[in-house]
Each structure stands twice: as structure tokens, then as C-alpha cells.
Amino acid sequence: LTTSPLGVGGDWRLGNSFLGVCRRVLLHPTLDSLLIPLADILQHLACYYGDADIQDHARLYYTLLTTVSQEKLAMMLAQEAADNGPQVKKRTLSSLMAENEGLTGALTVHQTETAVLCLTLVSSEGPGESGQLHEEETEDVTDVLEAYRSQFGEPGFMPDVTLKYQLVHTQDQDPRFEQLFNVRLHFVLTDDHYEQLQDINVPCVFKGRPPPVVQLRLKPRQPYPTTLRVSAIFTTQDGFSWHTPLPDVHVAFQQSFLPVPTPPSWSGEARLQLFERLWEEISSETGDCAVSLFCCQLQEAELNVLVGKNFRPFLVSHPANEDEFRVLFFLPPQSHLLLKVRSEVDAVHFSIASDSWPLLPLMNSYLLAVTSSQEDTTS
Secondary structure (H helix, E strand, O other), X not given: OOOOHHHHOOOHHHHHHHHHHHHHHHOOOOHHHHHHHHHHHHHHHHHHOOOHHHHHHHHHHHHHHHHOOHHHHHHHHOOOOOOOOOOOOOOXXXXXXXXXXXXXXXXXXXXXXXXXXEEEEOOOOOOOOOXXXXXXXXXXXXXXXXXXXXXXXXXXXXXXXXXXXXXXXXXXXXXXXXXXXXXXXXXXXXXXXXXXXXXXXXXXXXXXXXXXXXXXXXXXXXXXXXXXXXXXXXXXXXXXXXXXXXXXXXXXXXXXXXXXXXXXXXXXXXXXXXXXXXXXXHHHOOOOOEEEEEEEOOOHHHHXXXXXXXXXXXXXOXXXXXXXXXXXXXXXXXXXXXXXXXXXXXXXXXXXXXXXXXXXHHHHHHXXXXXXXXXXXXX
């Protein structure tokens, strides 16, 4: 372990597994013969492991190993005796827990029976209105497509998808979990569409107080829907550590939509030119580029409401131009979806173009959902 990369990693679960093995060795009847290698391992974890909680526990185990006799160590780590049997006096960590709790409980991460916390999505008003509405944006660009694409080579330019969630208690809560401290959220991907997320630390979560808001910064490899498995480690007021699963977080396709990341100084006309150049390029090229058509039955007023509700942050045509709406979505890392929305005699036509054809079925499903919802609202 001391020569392996695993011994300096930062994965809490792996580190806790190491500590579990060390704890069992501490209770082994032939501990004397294992003392030196066990001490080396504990000292290595205490000094070099990439998680502070694992370091603290390893340091405590090392202290017990080197300062307490084997008989006393066994008593301190032993489980409570059976009911009506001889009782073992409990040792305490007065600085960490109530006096009637044992050292065994302090060194153990307990598992909750049910979820204690959950993440609820914070409704967003959208990422702001599109740039063509700002009168001060007047910069003219000679070659909009070249200027736009040149940004992607700049260090640190790549946008990510930021989603906000409230961290709240679940219903029917155990009173022990009303005040939680040092909450650490851990996320596990269920596919390879996104980069691995970093753990998020929340200082405290108190029931009855405004819930803290956490931000998930997603870096898509492919802007597809995904599901995140979530769990949390936290400490209760009595000093005990707990592990709890949280309900899965589902990331919908439309949550990866971003306004096109043009320079702030670009005029609305420049954005419209960028739309036209992208549409022309996608329509004339093969490979991953593709076009499609979605049709539905909507009245003119219903269409205006739908566009204002769902597409306004992504409009590159002026909202007053109701003959044809032009919508440009950017989906990290470098994909685009373009819409031309027009009312025809027989139906509303959503002409779709994308430089990534696998997005078309997802966009079709999204349009079906939002148009059906609009029809249900007005019926």
C-alpha cells in the first residue's frame, strides 16, 4: 500500500476500506507480530492520503496502536456485550461526542436506513435575454464564423453547464439528523457523457432554516441526458459520522442548452449573421451535420407564448419579428442546434439543423414535449 498510488488517493470510500482492514488487524490476537507493518501503513495514510477524514482516523489508530496495551485496545474497540451479559465500560472522546457514547461509534461511519437528504432543482429564469436586444452592442465583425471559432482555442474559454440545487431534508426525518455538519456530497456517473464531478462540501444543513444552494458544474463530453448517483457523508451533533444515499439526479437534455458564447461586444446583427453562416454550412456539408423538420398544430398566440417561455434566451432574431423565429442553442463542448420556426397554412414548422446528428432525435423529443404541454395549457 505504501508504494501504490492507491495509498495517496483521495477516494473516501477506498480509504475507509483500508481503515476497516486496519481496525480488524488491531483486534487480531497476534497483533504483536504485525505491529511494525501496521504502524507503517497507518503512518503513511495519516501523512499522505488525500482525504482529511481518513488522515484523522489513521492518526488516531496509530496513536492507539503505539500507546495503548493490547488488552485495553481490545476493550476499547470491542462491540458492546450481549444484553444481560458482562458490560464493558465505554471509553469516550469528550472533545467529539457525548460522554455516554463509545469509541467504537466514533471510529465507525454508520449507514442510514433511508435517505436523509435530497437535491431539488432551483428553477431558473434562464440565462438572460439574447444579445440583439442591447442597443450598445454595435461591434461589426467581418468574418463572424472564423471569429467565433477562434475563441475555442483560448485557454479557459470552454463554457460548462451550471445547475443549481437546494440541499434539503427528506420528509419524516429522524430527530438525530435535524442538524448536520460538514456535509460532503459525492457524485458517481452512470455513463461517459460527462467529466467526473468533484465532491461538494457544505458546512451545515439545519432543518427549519433556509436550505443551502449547491452548484453542479457539468463538463459534457457529449450533451446527452444523464443520471447522477449521489451520496453524502456528514456528522451529527453527537459527533457520529454517517453515510446516506440521496435520490438520483436526472439531467435532462434541455438543461445543457446555453446561449451561443459570442463575445459580449458583438451586435445582434453579428449573431444573426453567425446563425446564417452556421445554417448554410450545416446544410451544405455531410458527416455529422444533418437537418430535420418537426411539425405541430399551434395557433399563432400559442406559438408566441411557447417561444417566449422556452426559447427567448436563445433567440437571434428580434422577438418582434413574428414571421420567423430564429433560435440558436450552444451545447458544450462544441455542438449547435439551430431552429427556424414559422407558422404555415397547415401547421407550425420547426426546421432544425445541427452539426451533430445524434442530437436530432433528442431535439425532436424535446419539441414534442414543449408543444404538447402548450397545447394542454390552452385546451
